[in-house]
Amino acid sequence: MSSPASPSAPIPPLLLVGCGQMGGAMLAGWLADGLAPSVVLDRHRDDIPAPHRVVRDAADLPRDFVPSLIVLAAKPQKAAEVLPALAPFARQAPILSVMAGKTVGGLTAALADAGCPDAVVIRAMPNTPSAIGQGMTVCYTPPGASDAQRALCERILSAIGDTAWVTREEQMDAVTAISGSGPAYVFLLAELMEQTGTALGLPPELARRIARRTVSGAGALIERTGVDAAELRRRVTSPGGTTQQALSVLMAPDAWPTTLDRAIRAASRRARELAS
Numbered sequence: 001m002s003s004p005a006s007p008s009a010p011i012p013p014l015l016l017v018g019c020g021q022m023g024g025a026m027l028a029g030w031l032a033d034g035l036a037p038s039v040v041l042d043r044h045r046d047d048i049p050a051p052h053r054v055v056r057d058a059a060d061l062p063r064d065f066v067p068s069l070i071v072l073a074a075k076p077q078k079a080a081e082v083l084p085a086l087a088p089f090a091r092q093a094p095i096l097s098v099m100a101g102k103t104v105g106g107l108t109a110a111l112a113d114a115g116c117p118d119a120v121v122i123r124a125m126p127n128t129p130s131a132i133g134q135g136m137t138v139c140y141t142p143p144g145a146s147d148a149q150r151a152l153c154e155r156i157l158s159a160i161g162d163t164a165w166v167t168r169e170e171q172m173d174a175v176t177a178i179s180g181s182g183p184a185y186v187f188l189l190a191e192l193m194e195q196t197g198t199a200l201g202l203p204p205e206l207a208r209r210i211a212r213r214t215v216s217g218a219g220a221l222i223e224r225t226g227v228d229a230a231e232l233r234r235r236v237t238s239p240g241g242t243t244q245q246a247l248s249v250l251m252a253p254d255a256w257p258t259t260l261d262r263a264i265r266a267a268s269r270r271a272r273e274l275a276s
């Protein structure tokens with residue numbers, strides 16, 4: 001299921017836990033879309049504009065603040081450290097975890113241990129283009145979450161891009177490996193095209209510009225036309241021409257088809273490992 005972004009009402013107040021690469025990207029998107037006064041927990045940020053508040057330490061979270069949703073965007077390895085401080089808030093609001101791998105069961109068990117046995121945890125896997133409203137976020141709602149809680153997550157996440165929902169939690173590992181990590185694969189492509197352009201004798205600035213513009217232009221074309229990627233590729237590939245030569249290298253069975261498959265499977269396996 002997908003939805004258009006940006007209804008006009010302000011985004012309800014959030015408690016954002018972790019405002020690094022991903023939390024910061026989401027926050028940038030929410031600020032651009034109109035965010036009700038919210039609280040951010042991050043020890044490195046002091047640039048969040050009023051009326052939002054930043055606290056550096058979980059012990060300083062304002063007890064009088066009632067968020068509509070707690071967005072958990074700390075590293076998975078930091079979950080055990082931060083969850084106990086969130087238990088009082090989790091009695092009042094659902095948690096939306098964007099942590100790779102961490103399961104609903106594991107997070108609710110940790111919150112129960114911290115004194116909040118009724119916490120509702122929903123999972124989401126966003127990506128960094130959320131910073132400019134171009135994110136892709138895939139969510140999983142466990143049976144214990146209500147329709148209203150799911151609608152709240154949809155409202156908040158559709159403000160920063162496209163959304164979709166999976167019905168089985170284990171599907172989140174594949175999502176993480178494709179859309180969560182995926183921007184890095186595309187950025188690597190831009191890096192490598194720039195490097196080879198320079199190696200072939202182009203001025204470095206020109207190589208950088210044409211590599212970046214090619215990636216962004218191809219992304220915009222796929223988005224705006226809705227045409228299948230394979231068809232768009234064929235439209236570039238003149239029989240007997242230059243692209244065909246390049247693709248005969250890239251599409252050899254032991255080249256990109258195998259390499260990308262192995263890479264995505266490795267990322268998905270790592271997501272599973274991060275559960276514990």
Ligand SMILES: NC(=O)c1ccc[n+]([C@@H]2O[C@H](COP(=O)([O-])OP(=O)(O)OC[C@H]3O[C@@H](n4cnc5c(N)ncnc54)[C@H](OP(=O)(O)O)[C@@H]3O)[C@@H](O)[C@H]2O)c1
Pocket residue numbers: 017018019020021022023024041042043044056057058072073074075076078081082098099100125126127128180181
């Ligand atoms: N990066 C992505 O593209 C991406 C995409 C999808 C999902 N995710 C998920 O998003 C989560 C965050 O990833 P990230 O790349 O944004 O990590 P990050 O850049 O390290 O951001 C996390 C931030 O939270 C801070 N923090 C964590 N616990 C804290 C605490 N108890 N008190 C104060 N500050 C605290 C961290 O500070 P310290 O470093 O000092 O702890 C850091 O600034 C991860 O679970 C990841 O799986 C990331």
